[in-house]
Amino acid sequence: MVSETIKIPANGVELAYETFGDPSDVPILLIMGLGTQMVAWDEDFCRLLAGRGHFVIRFDNRDVGLSTHFHELRDGRPAGVLAGIVQPPYRLTDMAADAAALITGLGLPGCHIVGISMGGFIAQILTILRPELVRSLTSISSTTGSRRVGLARPDVLAAMVSRRPARHRDGAVAHSLHLYRKIGSTRYPLETERIRLLSGLSYDRCYDPAGASRQFAAILASPDRTPALHRVAVPTLVMHGTADPLVGWSGGRATAAAVPGARLVTFAGMGHDLPGPLWGRFVDEISSNVRAGEDRWAGTTASSATHPD
Numbered sequence: 234m235v236s237e238t239i240k241i242p243a244n245g246v247e248l249a250y251e252t253f254g255d256p257s258d259v260p261i262l263l264i265m266g267l268g269t270q271m272v273a274w275d276e277d278f279c280r281l282l283a284g285r286g287h288f289v290i291r292f293d294n295r296d297v298g299l300s301t302h303f304h305e306l307r308d309g310r311p312a313g314v315l316a317g318i319v320q321p322p323y324r325l326t327d328m329a330a331d332a333a334a335l336i337t338g339l340g341l342p343g344c345h346i347v348g349i350s351m352g353g354f355i356a357q358i359l360t361i362l363r364p365e366l367v368r369s370l371t372s373i374s375s376t377t378g379s380r381r382v383g384l385a386r387p388d389v390l391a392a393m394v395s396r397r398p399a400r401h402r403d404g405a406v407a408h409s410l411h412l413y414r415k416i417g418s419t420r421y422p423l424e425t426e427r428i429r430l431l432s433g434l435s436y437d438r439c440y441d442p443a444g445a446s447r448q449f450a451a452i453l454a455s456p457d458r459t460p461a462l463h464r465v466a467v468p469t470l471v472m473h474g475t476a477d478p479l480v481g482w483s484g485g486r487a488t489a490a491a492v493p494g495a496r497l498v499t500f501a502g503m504g505h506d507l508p509g510p511l512w513g514r515f516v517d518e519i520s521s522n523v524r525a526g527e528d529r530w531a532g533t534t535a536s537s538a539t540h541p542d
Contacts, residue, residue, distance in 0.1 A: 235276055238299060243334035244327070249299035250292035250335065254283030259523060260341050263291045264332060266350030266374075267452065268445025270298035270435045275427070278512050285520045290339070294355075295323070295331055296444030298435070308443050309450030311394075321450035325351075328451065329358040336366050343530065345523045349373040350480060350505065351452055357488070361461045369526025370492075371470040371519050374477055374505055376484025377491055378458045383484020389415050393479075398442040405436045413506065419476045420502020421510055462491035468525035469495040470518055474503025496522070 236252040251271065261282060263274045271291040279289045293300040306322040313319035332355060336344050345368045348356030353375025360367045376383030385393075392415055399405035409432035410425065417423050469492040473485025482499060489497035498518055500511060507515065 241338045243338055244330045246295050246301035248292050248335050253279040253289040256288050258286050258288040260288045260344045262344040262346050264348035264352035264355050266352045267448050272434055281516045296447050298438050302441055302444050309447035311450045311453050314450040314453045321454040322447045325354055325358055325451050325455045328355050332359050333363045343368045345369045345526055347371040357458055360465055367467050368530045369468045369522050371522055372488050373472045374480050376480050377487045378455050382487040383480045386478040389478045402436045406432045416479045416505040418504040418508045421508035459491045465492045468522050470522035471495055471497045474500045476502050477505045479505040
């Protein structure tokens with residue numbers, strides 16, 4: 234059963250979050266992607282994870298949904314950030330610090346981190362900067378930050394950047410359907426009704442295209458994480474679709490190659506989405522990585538108790 238939406242102070246902002254499952258179970262933090270609210274982690278998917286003995290936490294990143302929005306900063310000016318002539322309103326390191334503060338604010342000694350797309354970037358940075366909080370890392374449909382891998386198909390990127398704010402709810406829903414027709418899986422049918430419900434719910438919660446622009450600026454300002462990923466020591470799972478037109482699956486290969494011992498799992502015909510028919514596989518793979526992380530966490534904790542500093 235999903236909890237009520239709660240807001241918690243974290244790193245100078247307020248983050249809205251919800252939970253599934255028993256708080257005494259193994260915690261998993263889900264981090265969503267660019268301009269996308271936590272409700273995109275479908276409730277049924279979260280319940281599947283919780284049913285495996287996990288305490289599942291989903292939350293709105295800053296500038297989306299019910300978390301703090303930086304309206305006073307206006308547009309993120311991503312073109313200027315890419316050209317190097319302006320600074321982003323904030324950086325992905327700030328968003329990773331938000332997630333870290335959420336974990337500590339909930340009184341958790343550590344979490345298993347699952348991030349998709351931009352959420353994968355944030356998950357990677359959190360693991361790099363706050364390794365003591367991360368028990369395992371799962372990076373989905375993501376990349377290393379290198380400009381040589383994980384490149385978007387030009388027509389898909391154009392559809393993303395040329396987007397104009399919708400004037401009403403129906404327009405926002407129509408845009409989401411158009412976008413998912415471009416980035417969705419080729420092997421699995423478009424789940425039109427679920428996209429309609431999700432985009433309508435997101436519009437009702439808070440429609441803020443400028444917030445997505447500020448997040449995009451943070452992505453463009455982020456450096457290549459490859460060297461830092463070499464230092465990641467937790468069990469790492471990389472999942473990617475071979476038909477992803479937004480973050481090409483070379484990004485997943487590069488991520489798995491950068492992290493020592495990382496396990497790469499690819500899905501034929503999967504795009505930049507989470508197709509319902511694959512949820513069981515996703516949960517199996519994530520749960521397996523969580524078990525490896527719990528084994529490592531238990532061993533590290535025991536070692537620390539035996540050999541305190």
